[in-house]
Amino acid sequence: MLRFILMRLGKAAIILIAIMTLNFFLIHAAPGDPAAVMAGEAGAADAKFIAQLREQFGLDKPLLVQLGIYLKGVLQFDLGFSYRQQMPVSQLILDRLPATLLLTMTAFVISLLLGTMAGVLASARVGKWSDTAISSLALLFYATPLYWAALMAVLLFSVYFNWLPGFGYETVGANYTGLARALDIGRHLILPATTLGLFFMAVYMRMTRASMLEVSQLDFVKTARAKGLKSSIIQRRHIFRNAMLPVVTLAGLQAGQLVGGAVLTETVFAWPGIGRLMFEALAQRDYNLLLGVFFVSAAMVLLFNLITDILYRFVDPRIRVA
Amino acid sequence: MMDSVTEPVLQIRDLKIALPEGADRDFAVDGVSYDLNAGEILCIVGESGSGKSMSANATMGLLPELVRPVGGEIVFEGKDVLKLSDSEMIDLRGRKIAMIFQEPMSALNPLMRVEDQIAEVFEAHNLLTPRERKRRAVELLTEVGIPDPSKAARAYPFQLSGGQRQRVMIAMALALEPKILIADEPTTALDVTTQAQILELIRNLQETHGMAVMFITHDFGVVAEIADRVAVMQYGKIVESGTADEVLDNPQHPYTQKLIAAIPKLAAEPSEVPADKAPILEVEGLNKTYVTGGGMFFSNARVVHAVNEVNLTLREGETLGIVGESGSGKSSVGRCLVRLMDPDSGTVKLAGQDMATLTGSALREARKSIQMIFQDPYASLNPRSKVGQIIAEGPMAHGVSKTEAYSRAVKLLELVDLDALAIERYPHEFSGGQRQRIGIARALALEPRVIIADEAVSALDVSIQAQVLDLLADLKERLNLALIFITHDLRVAAQICDRIAVMQKGKIVEMGPAHAIFDNPQNAYTRTLIEAIPGREKELAAAG
Numbered sequence: 051m052l053r054f055i056l057m058r059l060g061k062a063a064i065i066l067i068a069i070m071t072l073n074f075f076l077i078h079a080a081p082g083d084p085a086a087v088m089a090g091e092a093g094a095a096d097a098k099f100i101a102q103l104r105e106q107f108g109l110d111k112p113l114l115v116q117l118g119i120y121l122k123g124v125l126q127f128d129l130g131f132s133y134r135q136q137m138p139v140s141q142l143i144l145d146r147l148p149a150t151l152l153l154t155m156t157a158f159v160i161s162l163l164l165g166t167m168a169g170v171l172a173s174a175r176v177g178k179w180s181d182t183a184i185s186s187l188a189l190l191f192y193a194t195p196l197y198w199a200a201l202m203a204v205l206l207f208s209v210y211f212n213w214l215p216g217f218g219y220e221t222v223g224a225n226y227t228g229l230a231r232a233l234d235i236g237r238h239l240i241l242p243a244t245t246l247g248l249f250f251m252a253v254y255m256r257m258t259r260a261s262m263l264e265v266s267q268l269d270f271v272k273t274a275r276a277k278g279l280k281s282s283i284i285q286r287r288h289i290f291r292n293a294m295l296p297v298v299t300l301a302g303l304q305a306g307q308l309v310g311g312a313v314l315t316e317t318v319f320a321w322p323g324i325g326r327l328m329f330e331a332l333a334q335r336d337y338n339l340l341l342g343v344f345f346v347s348a349a350m351v352l353l354f355n356l357i358t359d360i361l362y363r364f365v366d367p368r369i370r371v372a
Numbered sequence: 373m374m375d376s377v378t379e380p381v382l383q384i385r386d387l388k389i390a391l392p393e394g395a396d397r398d399f400a401v402d403g404v405s406y407d408l409n410a411g412e413i414l415c416i417v418g419e420s421g422s423g424k425s426m427s428a429n430a431t432m433g434l435l436p437e438l439v440r441p442v443g444g445e446i447v448f449e450g451k452d453v454l455k456l457s458d459s460e461m462i463d464l465r466g467r468k469i470a471m472i473f474q475e476p477m478s479a480l481n482p483l484m485r486v487e488d489q490i491a492e493v494f495e496a497h498n499l500l501t502p503r504e505r506k507r508r509a510v511e512l513l514t515e516v517g518i519p520d521p522s523k524a525a526r527a528y529p530f531q532l533s534g535g536q537r538q539r540v541m542i543a544m545a546l547a548l549e550p551k552i553l554i555a556d557e558p559t560t561a562l563d564v565t566t567q568a569q570i571l572e573l574i575r576n577l578q579e580t581h582g583m584a585v586m587f588i589t590h591d592f593g594v595v596a597e598i599a600d601r602v603a604v605m606q607y608g609k610i611v612e613s614g615t616a617d618e619v620l621d622n623p624q625h626p627y628t629q630k631l632i633a634a635i636p637k638l639a640a641e642p643s644e645v646p647a648d649k650a651p652i653l654e655v656e657g658l659n660k661t662y663v664t665g666g667g668m669f670f671s672n673a674r675v676v677h678a679v680n681e682v683n684l685t686l687r688e689g690e691t692l693g694i695v696g697e698s699g700s701g702k703s704s705v706g707r708c709l710v711r712l713m714d715p716d717s718g719t720v721k722l723a724g725q726d727m728a729t730l731t732g733s734a735l736r737e738a739r740k741s742i743q744m745i746f747q748d749p750y751a752s753l754n755p756r757s758k759v760g761q762i763i764a765e766g767p768m769a770h771g772v773s774k775t776e777a778y779s780r781a782v783k784l785l786e787l788v789d790l791d792a793l794a795i796e797r798y799p800h801e802f803s804g805g806q807r808q809r810i811g812i813a814r815a816l817a818l819e820p821r822v823i824i825a826d827e828a829v830s831a832l833d834v835s836i837q838a839q840v841l842d843l844l845a846d847l848k849e850r851l852n853l854a855l856i857f858i859t860h861d862l863r864v865a866a867q868i869c870d871r872i873a874v875m876q877k878g879k880i881v882e883m884g885p886a887h888a889i890f891d892n893p894q895n896a897y898t899r900t901l902i903e904a905i906p907g908r909e910k911e912l913a914a915a916g
Contacts, residue, residue, distance in 0.1 A: 367528040
């Protein structure tokens with residue numbers, strides 16, 4: 051097991067370096083660089099000033115040399131310096147990480163719990179109106195563009211009904227502390243987390259429903275019935291456990307997006323997380339910051355891939371022992 | 373044989389079970405009546421679609437959805453089972469009537485340990501404490517003869533062999549000492565030697581526990597081994613019933629007569645292929661090893677020597693049987709010969725040219741001459757292609773024009789006794805036997821010199837099987853083909869093969885003329901295989 055994990059970590063490191071190299075060239079292939087953007091904003095877009103900035107940021111060196119310097123830094127756990135924000139990249143990311151994780155993990159839990167519950171429910175009532183209702187709703191969530199759902203949610207629950215705050219992480223200027231602050235953040239969290247979770251909720255629902263129905267046709271379910279087991283036990287112990295295997299894979303995929311998958315939601319809801327940081331960095335051609343964010347989100351995907359595989363060994367004895 | 377106990381424990385009277393609309397007939401079971409007596413083994417025999425499993429499933433309340441009983445009664449302990457409430461039915465299942473199924477691979481929950489699955493039977497009926505349940509599980513596993521029962525109890529199903537899993541199923545069924553054991557094709561998925569053991573086990577347990585056994589099978593050989601009484605079903609009706617000896621030795625109904633006549637006889641005729649015919653296929657030193665688990669980074673990889681130094685020769689016009697049990701490597705040999713799989717070493721000379729090392733266009737060209745027919749007539753035809761395309765595809769890939777390829781496809785369909793209109797239809801519109809004919813036509817389309825038939829009749833009912841075997845023999849003659857016939861079924865091998873190679877664990881342990889293999893087997897394993905063939909003793913006795 052330990053050997054398995056070490057091997058996988060080794061492979062992950064190689065993949066990560068490959069991803070970083072690719073990202074590096076992709077970013078540099080886009081027109082414009084931070085020097086040009088900063089000079090433009092300063093209203094002093096003359097060639098000499100830009101050249102001076104480029105030299106200062108190290109952008110005048112050949113690309114390969116720049117890549118070498120960057121990767122060397124990464125290997126020493128140094129993600130570089132954001133000249134734009136005048137702060138180390140790692141500091142910037144760490145500042146924003148908690149807000150993002152709070153949002154994405156809440157969305158993750160909501161979608162996983164509600165999605166599988168709805169899927170189990172629908173499969174138990176297959177063909178009845180409740181199944182049709184759940185399935186149609188899932189299809190709607192599945193097909194609705196995230197930004198539209200987000201805007202509609204704000205319009206409905208925040209602007210029209212005025213039940214929930216429509217943007218931000220907490221009430222600015224209220225200076226709540228302790229439980230009051232937690233509740234305040236919680237209220238702010240509801241809309242973005244639900245919106246973000248809708249898509250995956252629909253996916254879990256559809257997957258769980260299909261998987262439950264498929265497993266319930268298998269021979270061992272008939273064996274369980276032939277034993278005289280009650281159908282509630284058969285559902286839970288025999289069908290549900292086996293039906294969850296593909297859902298675990300899917301959950302691993304979603305978990306991989308915990309860091310990088312909320313750009314749109316954070317932008318719409320003005321959530322002070324990594325997604326917005328990435329969006330700003332992109333607009334400003336903040337190379338180091340952008341690469342830093344990519345690095346963390348790529349690492350997260352790889353990490354959760356590994357966790358899924360380890361988890362699989364626990365849920366499925368065939369993988370563990372074989 | 374039966375003792376004098378003839379009191380029925382189960383009475384089925386005029387049972388009618390309706391099929392959903394759009395099925396090929398209205399009733400799966402149409403007015404069936406029979407008794408199951410205490411202490412007897414009753415075999416319900418029939419081909420697929422005869423409705424033989426339906427009355428058993430109805431007795432357990434386990435009919436598929438949409439299939440429902442619409443008339444008659446099933447009387448057990450004075451009550452009509454069909455009228456029981458859900459909770460009464462649950463109480464009956466497992467405790468009074470237990471059931472085992474065909475596929476031991478899929479009949480156990482893959483995520484639960486064996487002991488937990490056995491313990492569930494007690495739990496379902498609120499018996500014993502959790503600790504006692506596990507202790508009973510080990511006792512039951514001991515009774516059904518699993519080696520190292522306490523270890524098997526802790527195992528997951530995938531860690532056991534097919535025969536062991538079926539023993540686990542039987543242990544589960546015995547747990548609450550039911551009055552009736554229903555066995556639905558329990559040995560069909562097992563190898564012949566394992567089958568013999570399981571049949572003996574069921575026979576012994578039936579005697580020691582005094583159960584009544586309802587044994588559903590398609591195999592008259594199995595009937596001869598185990599049945600006290602027999603009921604033969606066709607299209608949802610019982611066409612004939614009686615004691616095993618009556619039905620087997622003196623069948624009255626034409627359908628029973630036809631079924632019994634279709635069973636391949638165990639005696640092989642001497643080969644008619646002259647020994648001086650030129651070899652078309654020469655295989656020397658063939659090896660293939662599978663490595664599973666671990667991959668390149670791990671040391672605990674499992675290595676299976678699937679094909680181990682195999683040598684064989686196939687002459688023009690000859691049929692060579694490769695027989696063996698599952699895992700013997702017989703299919704791996706076939707796949708290496710057509711290069712669906714690359715052998716690790718060895719030569720495969722097809723008309724003098726070594727197939728084993730060819731690549732690219734030379735391999736494609738050579739492949740025309742050696743074609744394969746597969747086991748599963750459902751999975752081996754692309755469901756999205758019309759039959760015409762399936763047959764014409766090969767020749768077209770080799771440069772034959774479309775019109776030419778399709779007109780040849782029509783001729784081939786006629787050759788395998790199918791209507792020419794079939795080219796416009798899809799595979800799902802055909803029965804299993806017809807699909808296997810399509811598979812044969814596809815193999816013939818490239819005008820091969822050698823055909824490898826891998827369990828080509830194993831998925832077919834015995835009467836269809838006989839037709840396909842006749843067709844193959846006829847085509848071989850007319851087209852001067854050489855045939856390698858891979859099978860687990862020694863009866864089939866006896867009927868069709870000139871020579872037979874017996875494989876065990878990747879090696880050919882014995883090879884020789886078919887009649888010599890059956891009349892005077894030299895190898896101990898060959899003898900075990902032949903002795904395990906169900907119905908053999910009865911056949912020998914009948915032959916005198």
